[in-house]
């Protein structure tokens with residue numbers, strides 16, 4: 001479809017499909033005087049030419065394109081790039097495309113990456129205009145408000161499931177609190193979790209001071225000590 005087309009037929013086909021566009025302004029001097037597509041012997045291809053006297057710049061039909069790029073190589077000419085883009089848009093994986101055309105993986109990767117970047121740029125630009133059901137910017141969240149313990153012996157209940165959760169969801173349009181919608185969720189009952197060690201944190205605790213009385217005693221010497229001891233014993 002793309003590989004065997006001549007250069008002019010390919011450019012016409014891509015322009016008809018809206019993939020290529022005739023530049024409305026010259027990218028070099030910004031003047032609106034861009035001439036028709038003509039064959040250029042010097043560049044060996046079909047180009048547009050700015051007709052402003054001070055500029056006269058030539059522009060490739062795929063120059064300044066968000067996905068295509070200009071390359072003189074045989075495996076990465078416009079025919080191949082268009083074929084790779086076709087594969088990328090119909091959902092063929094990047095690896096398969098590389099094997100299918102037997103071309104350098106870099107050519108395929110470049111087209112696939114450029115397509116992704118172009119899509120992301122488009123979504124970024126259109127993001128503000130995208131609306132869901134008349135709402136513009138919606139926030140949604142859920143919260144657990146409590147839990148209850150189920151009787152383990154209840155019939156029709158999965159064995160070992162012991163905890164039921166009270167869970168609510170909410171939707172609100174950003175900047176319009178009156179649009180808040182609350183709805184009760186029905187989460188599945190779960191097992192009881194094993195008790196953990198609890199939050200681990202370094203706590204500082206204050207202890208009351210303990211005072212001790214200091215004694216200053218003078219003990220007698222060796223023989224004296226024995227004499228004193230005997231005296232005490234005798235008197236007792």
Ligand SMILES: [Zn+2]
Nearest residue numbers: 026029050055
């Ligand atoms: Zn120009």
